[in-house]
Amino acid sequence: MTDAQGINLIVKATDFAARKHHAQRRKNMEQTPYINHPIGVAQILSSEGGITDPIVLAAAYLHDTVEDTDTAMEDIEKEFGTEVRNVVAEVTDDKTLTKAERKAMQVKKAPGKSKEAKLVKLADKLYNLRDLERATPVGWDDERKREYFLWSREVVAGCSGTNGALEAALDDIIKRNL
Ligand SMILES: Nc1nc2c(ncn2[C@@H]2O[C@H](COP(=O)(O)OP(=O)(O)O)[C@@H](OP(=O)(O)OP(=O)(O)O)[C@H]2O)c(=O)[nH]1
Secondary structure (H helix, E strand, C coil): CCHHHHHHHHHHHHHHHHHHCCCCECCCCCCCECCHHHHHHHHHHHHHCCCCCHHHHHHHHHCCHHHHCCCCHHHHHHHHHHHHHHHHHHCCCCCCCCHHHHHHHHHHHHHHCCHHHHHHHHHHHHHHHHHHHHCCCCCCCHHHHHHHHHHHHHHHHHCCCCCHHHHHHHHHHHHHHC
16 A cells, blocks of 8 residues: 555545544533544554554544444445455444443453454553543443443453553553552
């Protein structure tokens, strides 16, 4: 892929995600636009993880589109190609499972995922944990926050050996909150 193709892929993914998530909000009191989350995940990968691979950055923008909007995996394949599709598929929960099953699957499947998918997972968890440390989502209590930190620690452990900077940042925030 040329540099121009890489930039085009990333910008197209940003636009696609913004349109798909346009009506969604985060669960915090301010109801922040949901798109801030995928943008923040891509920003963490780029600025803190040193990631320059357009496939990973495009997948970061797109990582919740299939799970949380009307986007089909085939749409991702058609618009962004097989490599991006595969990373998005690896980080997409199966919504036919119960929440408990989905959480258990993330822990179980993490070690077997590709490096690209592990990078998106690590940045996703780092963003969410920072969000949790900053503000409690509406309806959450301290116990639910703690459970999210405990579960995230297991998922992150399954992604270890992937990116030193991201794993160190996760280690810090998890230690500070558990
Ligand atoms: N910390 C935080 N999280 C918020 C906020 N708004 C939405 N979320 C999302 O909530 C999910 C975590 O909440 P849970 O109770 O564990 O899961 P649920 O959405 O299935 O109910 C994350 O989804 P996810 O990205 O799909 O990740 P994950 O469930 O795979 O971790 C996170 O992105 C917010 O204001 N703060």
